[in-house]
Amino acid sequence: MDIHLRPLAADDFDAELVGWYANDDGHLDFFTGSGRVFDRDTLVKDFELGRDTGRWFYYLIETAGAERVGTLKIGPIDVRNKTADLVALIGNRDFLGQGLATRAIALGNALAFERHDVRRLHSGIFATNVAAIKAYTRAGWFVEATMKGYYLRDGQPVDRVCVACLNPKYFPDS
Template sequence: MATPVIQGPRIQLRPARASDREERRALGHAPEVARGFGVTMLQPAEMTAESADAWFARLSAEAHAWVIDLGGRFIGTLTLHSFVRADSRASLAVAIFDASLLGQGIGTEAVALAVRHAFEELDLHRLSIRVLASNTRAVRCYEKCGFKVEGRERESARVGDSWEDDLTMGLLREEWLTASAT
């Protein structure tokens, strides 16, 4: 099944295209974005052509992967992954690579679109997310979309020279349906 285009009020989730490789490379690695993934950077860093090629190959290989497109411009990615068909569940990952767009609700819109797709089109029962506890912006985004903190893995992520906690967050289809009805 081809990855569908999902249109939102401001953004579009769409399959990756070759031009996204260069747009991703141009965005490079912003310290504020990298911090959300548990990477400590003091200065912005360029993305090599080889890294951009590898990123594009990984994204293109995912069956349920989208580029987050804002006004015709690549700004991030969203994937549904780690499917367990017998349990009708999957995990979700989202990234906004343009640091100037963080905190504007774009990630929340992208997650909400993917959640709707997962429950309505893929007929999943459950979605889960793993996020650094210190990534409060992401935690708020997921909570706005209905996810609940289900557990904390203490000191499970090495970030620079220290250990940080990871949160596991989950959303059940029934919870989403109830919240969507109100």
């Protein structure tokens, strides 16, 4: 299935998109290590702050037929060091398990490197979130480190898998 990314707009934050961030089905159990809850006001505020400061950017993942699949966030961008986080969420549960996260991450890599001149992307993933680790590594990322017991889930330590992707413009030998 062909997908593309387009910049998220304020009017995209409708009930469907906001509903992607509800965790009634456990889909977001590994989305945030802090356990943050995402309601419409929180999402819009974060979107606007990123847009206004130019430090992070949201994109909507869509199919060729304009079906909304999820979101991708690049940032916050450390302008001095040209590094950034990249987070993809397949929010529309109808599209889970189709490899679209891998494709979205690969598209996000290109956007971060070409449009935002990021040298290095990084992210941290719960070690138990095998699907996310596979999605990132299949999109050209590599496992850089494992931080033992970084997260606490239900009182139990869970490792954090640190993944990264290097911009070939800055790292031609990678």
